[in-house]
Amino acid sequence: DKARAELMAAIAGWQNQDARHHLHPFTDPALMDQVPPFIIDSAAGMYVGGQGVRLLDAMGGLGCVNIGYGRPDMADIAADTIRTLSYYHCFSAASNPYAAELAARIAALAPGALNHVFFANSGSEANETLLKMIRLYWSRKGQPERRAIISRDYSYHGSTMATTVLNGQQAMIAPFGLSPADMDVHHVMAPFWYRHGGDLNAEQFADQAIAAVAGKIDALGPETVAAVFAEPVQATAGVIIPPDAYLPRLAELCRMHGILLVADEVVCGFGRTGAWFAQETFGFEADMMTLAKGLSSAYAPISAAVVSDAVLDVIKGTEREVFQHGFTTSAHPVMAALALKNIDILAQEDLVKRTRDSIGPYFASKLKELENRPLVGEVRATGLMAGVEIAKNKTTREQYLLDMAVCDKVSQACLMRGVIVRPVGNAIVICPPLIIQRGEVDYIVRAMGEALEEVSGQLD
Numbered sequence: 014d015k016a017r018a019e020l021m022a023a024i025a026g027w028q029n030q031d032a033r034h035h036l037h038p039f040t041d042p043a044l045m046d047q048v049p050p051f052i053i054d055s056a057a058g059m060y061v062g063g064q065g066v067r068l069l070d071a072m073g074g075l076g077c078v079n080i081g082y083g084r085p086d087m088a089d090i091a092a093d094t095i096r097t098l099s100y101y102h103c104f105s106a107a108s109n110p111y112a113a114e115l116a117a118r119i120a121a122l123a124p125g126a127l128n129h130v131f132f133a134n135s136g137s138e139a140n141e142t143l144l145k146m147i148r149l150y151w152s153r154k155g156q157p158e159r160r161a162i163i164s165r166d167y168s169y170h171g172s173t174m175a176t177t178v179l180n181g182q183q184a185m186i187a188p189f190g191l192s193p194a195d196m197d198v199h200h201v202m203a204p205f206w207y208r209h210g211g212d213l214n215a216e217q218f219a220d221q222a223i224a225a226v227a228g229k230i231d232a233l234g235p236e237t238v239a240a241v242f243a244e245p246v247q248a249t250a251g252v253i254i255p256p257d258a259y260l261p262r263l264a265e266l267c268r269m270h271g272i273l274l275v276a277d278e279v280v281c282g283f284g285r286t287g288a289w290f291a292q293e294t295f296g297f298e299a300d301m302m303t304l305a306k307g308l309s310s311a312y313a314p315i316s317a318a319v320v321s322d323a324v325l326d327v328i329k330g331t332e333r334e335v336f337q338h339g340f341t342t343s344a345h346p347v348m349a350a351l352a353l354k355n356i357d358i359l360a361q362e363d364l365v366k367r368t369r370d371s372i373g374p375y376f377a378s379k380l381k382e383l384e385n386r387p388l389v390g391e392v393r394a395t396g397l398m399a400g401v402e403i404a405k406n407k408t409t410r411e412q413y414l415l416d417m418a419v420c421d422k423v424s425q426a427c428l429m430r431g432v433i434v435r436p437v438g439n440a441i442v443i444c445p446p447l448i449i450q451r452g453e454v455d456y457i458v459r460a461m462g463e464a465l466e467e468v469s470g471q472l473d
């Protein structure tokens with residue numbers, strides 16, 4: 014009919030404009046000439062819509078849409094705040110009610126002494142902010158030789174020049190002629206039991222992974238190590254969940270050497286693991302943490318770098334000196350208002366607790382059933398985040414060559430069943446909005462099961 018023809022013509026127009034002019038994040042630009050972009054033009058609740066179809070978004074965007082899409086209460090807050098205070102900066106002594114309230118709210122929710130909040134626009138900028146604060150901290154403490162940063166294999170911390178070298182994936186670093194060593198960044202083994210645990214049990218593997226960090230600290234000399242960066246659960250690498258003992262022992266090791274521990278809670282924060290912060294779930298406290306994604310459920314580009322009382326005391330120092338760092342839109346009132354409302358919704362609708370007590374355990378137990386399907390080596394889940402590890406041989410844990418794009422094929426087969434999941438390396442990641450219902454979990458698991466059978470049949 015006419016409306017449909019008009020829609021199709023509009024889509025073709027956007028695809029044409031996009032292919033000619035829009036450079037996409039983490040995408041092969043040459044691909045954009047060959048594959049027309051999929052235009053998503055609407056979203057509500059658990060679903061996104063585009064090109065005449067509605068898809069169940071089991072990835073919540075990029076693991077960020079914790080309260081679900083398109084909420085009228087969020088739209089109202091954006092409109093009201095724009096009418097009241099569309100913008101003013103927070104440089105020097107200026108502030109706004111939303112930023113002040115949000116900083117206090119984050120401090121109240123955050124573990125331990127993490128009480129001081131710097132606002133930025135993305136997770137990358139929050140981590141970048143901490144890299145600079147860490148330099149400042151050690152220089153003010155009179156130990157400027159502490160510059161080495163320890164990060165972990167498979168990690169993802171951002172896309173700015175400095176955060177890029179924190180990443181534990183060479184493919185993200187090498188194309189830019191960067192080298193972690195240039196920035197005094199050193200990688201250690203990740204607590205990735207399925208890939209590196211061999212025959213060890215969880216406890217023995219935690220010992221091994223901690224020994225790797227301790228060994229690196231010793232090799233570098235503890236007096237040169239400034240900080241350790243760690244995502245509590247390594248999301249982008251396929252949801253690597255550490256053995257129980259690992260994170261508390263990592264915190265203890267850092268404390269022993271006076272090394273700052275950074276918890277990158279960009280994905281884990283705001284309920285994803287069934288607590289406000291994964292530090293609670295895994296029983297440790299960091300000196301610094303970064304937040305983004307679930308902070309606003311991606312209704313706004315806003316992130317936060319949070320530091321402890323003790324860290325701030327040192328950074329304040331004794332002499333007057335400006336923190337030479339900040340962004341025009343740091344603590345933007347509209348973004349802060351949206352984050353505040355997002356936190357209200359998470360609290361009022363009990364979305365964090367239900368992730369821990371009811372829907373999270375259901376999600377994990379249903380997804381675990383996929384281990385009986387072909388191609389599945391392991392299912393890892395905590396709260397509402399899961400990684401389905403694809404294996405060529407379930408017993409030997411042999412992997413398919415990445416060139417075979419098995420995970421892409423499985424996720425495509427899911428898409429054909431109306432479900433969005435995310436292929437990363439040898440795993441498929443599922444991070445749905447925290448508003449997910451049991452029926453939607455069942456639907457995702459059914460689609461995944463069928464997709465796995467279909468792709469396995471093709472591979473035979």
Ligand code: PLP
Nearest residue numbers: 135136137169170171244279280
């Ligand atoms: N840290 C972690 C753990 C992430 O997963 C991401 C993004 O996926 C980032 C940092 C970077 O955040 P952004 O994409 O907002 O810069």
